[in-house]
Structures are given as C-alpha cells and as structure tokens.
Amino acid sequence: MTTQTLSSQQRAEARRRAVLYRVQKTLRRLFAYGFMSFLGFLFIFPILFMIVAAFKPNERVIADLASVRAFFPAPNSLTLANVRDVFSRVRFEHLAFNSLFITLVTVIAGLFVNSMAAYVLARLRWLGRTVMLGIIVSLIIIPLEAIAVPLLIQVNQMSAFLDALTLGVLGVLTLLFWRVVWNLAGQFLRDAPLVGAWPRVLRGVLQALLTLGASLPLEALIYFMVGQVREGGTWLNSYHVQILPFIAEPFSIFLFYQFFINIPRDFDEAAYVDGAGPFRIYWQIMVPLSRPVFATVAILKFLQFWSFYMWPLMVTRGDEYQPLMVGMDFFQTQAPIKWGSIMAYASMVTVPVLIFFLLFQKWFVQSVSSSGLKG
Template identity: 45%
Template sequence: MATLQAHNPGPNARPQPDAAAATVNPTADEGRATPPPGRGFPWRSLRRYVPLVLLAVFFVFPFLFMVVGAFKPDDRVLADGAGWKAFVPFGASLDNFTDAFSRAEFGRLFLNSVLITTCIVLGGLVVNSLAGYALARMRFRGRKILLGMVVTLAIIPFQAIAIPLLFMMARIEWLDTYRVQIIPFLANPFFIYLFYSFFLGIPRELEEAARVDGAGPVTIFTRVIVPIARPVYATVAILSFLFSWGELLWPVLVTRGSTVRPLSQGMAVFQTQPPIQWGDIMAFATMTTLPILILFLVFQRAFVQGVSRTGLKG
C-alpha cells in the first residue's frame, strides 16, 4: 500500500510536465540564433579585398600607361599624360614598334637576352640544385661552415662585389663576351638555400628505398628527388629569369659594343639617342616586358606552390 500511494498522486497534485516537452532543442535554438547564410553585408571580406584592389590598381596604372603609349603617336604620349586620355589609345598604330626594331636593333638585342638568360636559368638549375642537395643530404667536414657562408653570401648585395668581380674578368680578358654575362651568375647562394630548404622536407625513406633497390646517388637524385622537387625548380627558374632578364648594372660594366648587349642595356642606350621619341621608347619597354608576363602566367601555379613549400616570404 505504501508503495502504491507513493506512485499514485493525489487529486490536488499538480501535473508534471512531459520530459520530452521540457527538453530544450539545441538545434532549433541554434537555428534561430544563427542568421541564414546570405543575410547581411560581408564587411569582413570588403575590408580584406578593398586594399588589395587599390594596391593592384596602383601597380597596374604605370604598366597600362606604357602599353597604351606604345600604340599612340609620339606627340600624344606626353600631351595626354596628365589625364584620363593617357589610358585611351587615340590614333593607335604599330609605327612605334617598327621604329623600335629599325632604330634600336631590337631583334639582335632580344636574341642576346634570350641566349644569356636561357644559359643562366638552365645552368643555374643544375648547379644550384646539386649544391643544395649536397648540403641537405651529405655529411662531410666543414658542411656547417659552408652552409653559413652560403647564407652570408645570400644577404650581400651584388653591388658590393661588382667592382672586384669586374677586375677579375678584365684580368682574364673576358670583357665584352657572352661568358662574362653568364658564368658568374650560374651559382647563386639564394637559390642554393631555396633548394636546401626544400630538400630537407623530403623524407629520407624514399631515398633509402631506392638505395635498397640498387640505385646509386645519381639515379636517386634524377629519378626520385627531381620529380618531387618540380615546384622549387619552377620557382627558381622564374626568379632566375626575372633577375637575369632585367639585369642592367653588370652589362653596363662589362660590355662595350652592341654585339653582346642585352635588352636592358639596349633600352638604356636607346632612350638617350636623338631624336627622343617617347612612343618608340614605350614600344621598346612593352616588348621587353611581355616575355616576363607570359612566363609568369604560364608557370603561375607551379610558382605559387613552390613559394609556399619552400617557405619563401615576400
């Protein structure tokens, strides 16, 4: 009886709420508290992208002025430079490009730059990758000292060693040749360190497995390491191309005539030759810049991947 009375509520007892009804539905509350997607203005994205767009416009304007001026008559390049007309190609023609080819020997200068840059890029990929791999994988006496010297040389500007290097090239009678513009730039301490940093991140187990299968050091490097390191190869190739294509100080010091003169020095000479025609100068600069843009657009994905994996910061 006591048990029945305990479980049998009296007539005056208040009804207890259902446990299921009393349970709070967290999903429903979260749905009411969180606004549906698409509602509200994306202020966070706006604050992020507006400065980037303004910075992009700031850098694009000079390039756009150069390209438009390359198609304008010479008398309108500077006359329209103070307003919006500078970015509209009034009276567009290809006369400036033909004048640049005839007056500045653009074809010869372009071939010189292609030859010099190609040799530096291809030779530098071989030399710098082998040096970086040796520092990352091989153990020999003086390795840490050599690595410290590479890092030290990477932060020394080229202008600091240009004059001593010029005296050395004059001593061995290399001035006014192609090799004086190629050989001193094959080994680059900055690129060696990039390869070194990338090779450190490759697991050693891959090389050990290839060594168990009977592969030698050359086979391991060419068949195992190089395919994995394609991103850093692309990054070094693009950076090396940029440095070599736009180099001006060293060609001015070591070249005397127009036979081995590259585009950068050719443009510096061309813009001082009378009569000074700004339309021709803009056309010359446009044709000099196009190979860099094409190279970067073609290898953009590999370049970004290589920069992210090597830890290179801008």
C-alpha cells in the first residue's frame, strides 16, 4: 500500500465541500423546522385562542379578532370575570364532579371487569369459552350509536329482575375488588416502616379502612343506584345509567386477551404448583405483568368517556347528573350568549386534561400506538 498525501488543491476542495454540506444541512433543517412550526401553529391556534380569550373581557374577544392580538393577552385588560361568570351561571364544580366520578368509575371498574373476563378467556378451559370469545370479537364491530335508541327504551323501563341482576353483578364485583384491595393493603401495611410494627388488630382495622376507601367509588355507585331503583322503575337521570352500560367493552377485553395469551404459561404453572388458585394467579401474576396494557386501556377509555356526549345528552335532564360536556350546551342556548364565558368554560374543561397529558405524555403515546398493534 502506498500512502498518498493530498495536494493543497484537493484539500481546499474537500474543505469547500464540507462547508457546502454543512450549509445544505443547516438549510434543510431550517426548512424542516419552519414547515413543522407552521403545521404546529395550525394545530395549536384554536387551543391557544381559546385560553387567551378566556381571560379577556367579553367585548375584547371579538374586537381583537382582526389582529395578532387574538393570540396575546392584553396585560391591562386581563380579567377573571369570565371564570366568575361561569361559576355564577352553572354549578361548574358539581358538573366537574359528575364528569370525574362517571369517568373514574367507568374506567376503573372497566379495567377490572374486562381484564378478568379476558383472563378467564385466555387461561381457563371451560364449556362455552370459544363461543364466548367469538361473540365478543363480533361485538367489536357494533358501534354504540347503533344500539343507543333501543338501549334508551330499555333503561327507561328496567324491570325489577334486571335491577336485581345488575345490583348482584355489582355486588360480586365489589366483593372481588375488596379481596384484591384487602391483600394489597395488607402487603402495603406490612412493608410500611412505622405501621409494620403495630399490633395485628390495629393493622387489621387500618387494612379494612384502606380497602373500603380504595373501593369507595364502587360503593358510592351502589349506594346511589339502590336509592334510585327503590323510587321507581326508570334509570333515566342517574349516575349508573351513564356508567353501567359502558363498563364491559368488547374492544378492551380483546386488547387484554391479546396481551394475556402472549404471557408465557410457565409463570402461572409455577404459581399453580405453589397452590395458587386462578383468582390469585390473576391478580398476583397477570396484573403485575401486564401494566402496559392496563395503562393503554385506561387512557383510551378515559379519553373516550371524558368526552362522552351523545348518551349523557339523551339520558339526563337538569344539572344534577349531567357531565361537563352536556353542561356546555347551557352557554350555547341560554341568553345572553357571552363568548368570553364559553371560552372560559371550554378552557376549564380542556386545560386540566392537557396538563395531565403533558405530564404523562409517554403513557399516552404508548397507549395509542399499542391500540394499533391489532392490525
């Protein structure tokens, strides 16, 4: 091999090319960033406008539209009047509680119910398993919109038998839930630094309190439901009519099922040999191993039921049981229509979820991308 030294001319040429390359790269990057920022503006401007307008006096909202000021709060006219107006015209805090309560119970109970169903479908052999699996997969295609009207008739005239059946289901659910939480609480208390040394009786009381507290939403749901069912046959205008029909969901079961059948059987065989029953295997082996799919289903269901509109619109009257989405109609239909208040209301609903999204962005992105793995 002979080594060649570059002539000065060649070296200059190389340097020139390096500079050219760097300029090209910078230009390409600038272009990419410019284009992405332009798109980013298109995606963010309605949200930005909404939040800024929420803090403006009512008349400035429209006056500022013709200029860039639509996107900037004017420091001298910053006001909370719109927010105050929202609170004085509707019971915002009550609507927010309704929305949170309905969404949380639907999501938490849904996680529990659907994952258990997926577990018995994926792991146990029992009569009718394949038929049930077939039914559930074919139910995925039926959109809620298609059964809304018959469902409305059904919840309007629930028979005593169906009331009892649903209450029974809820009862079984609570018992199972207590069993899980009881054990988790026991574990937690044993490992807790100070409490671990307490006498057993005291720890037991604390354990019971924790169990009841953790499952409080479910118990509250049963309490509300018993109260309404005793009054008459209709389910309309209540919490449970917005929750119970949507706890079990074929698509969630399917997502769980797909995840569970991919967990190696060795894990549960080992637990089985150690004397664990199916329920114990479910919550001590399967649940801890499948945290990602739980997060996926939780986030997808949260997004779906937080913005749920059609069904609550159909089954609620008045603000006692209405969620935030239906409460929005008030500002649109009741005079005076103040755009500042509408923007304030919209911001107050949107911003908490946006913050939540920014904090747990990784989980959101992961859950959305794994919803597509089905393909």
